[in-house]
């Protein structure tokens with residue numbers, strides 16, 4: 001993404017977050033995180049750890065994980081979204097590192113922890129070009145937790161209309177090539193999604 005298209009994206013999302021400010025719209029975590037946590041994260045990391053929430057928006061997933069005792073880094077291009085995340089976190093903000101940045105230039109090695117996160121997660125965000133960096137940010141033995149919309153969403157109300165932001169069938173599995181897949185599901189329900197939990201080998 002060029003800097004001007006990244007500015008446009010920031011402005012587009014800033015506007016959405018300002019319009020939704022004060023509503024609960026962005027605050028209920030996707031239930032996949034709770035399932036992934038109890039089935040895969042907690043058994044492997046019972047004492048918590050560090051997580052990276054990519055395009056974390058107003059913080060619903062970062063805050064939920066911080067409540068479970070994790071330290072979370074949230075990165076998002078929208079300063080309005082990140083500011084809402086900070087407000088929404090209340091005292092848990094002390095356990096969340098808030099970063100306003102454009103993930104199209106994301107480099108795992110430049111994050112505060114380098115490639116050392118026990119959990120890297122992303123919900124409803126797709127930038128294929130930086131996916132290999134996303135994988136690098138998972139520490140050996142750590143987990144990638146990913147859920148976003150698929151092309152089937154084009155037949156349903158809402159969601160992006162640009163196929164560049166929608167997964168093809170099986171694409172998330174291909175993007176996670178090299179990781180050990182623990183869970184994968186594509187679903188067409190209220191939304192069309194693919195979800196994945198995968199582990200990096202030690």
Ligand SMILES: C[S@@+](CC[C@H](N)C(=O)[O-])C[C@H]1O[C@@H](n2cnc3c(N)ncnc32)[C@H](O)[C@@H]1O
Pocket residue numbers: 001006009013026054055056057058059060061075076077078081101102103104122123124125
């Ligand atoms: C559909 S929202 C999802 C937010 C959050 N993951 C959630 O599930 O509540 C997409 C998010 O991606 C962020 N975003 C879009 N392009 C981005 C980019 N290039 N770099 C970082 N964040 C970006 C937006 O600001 C927005 O917060």
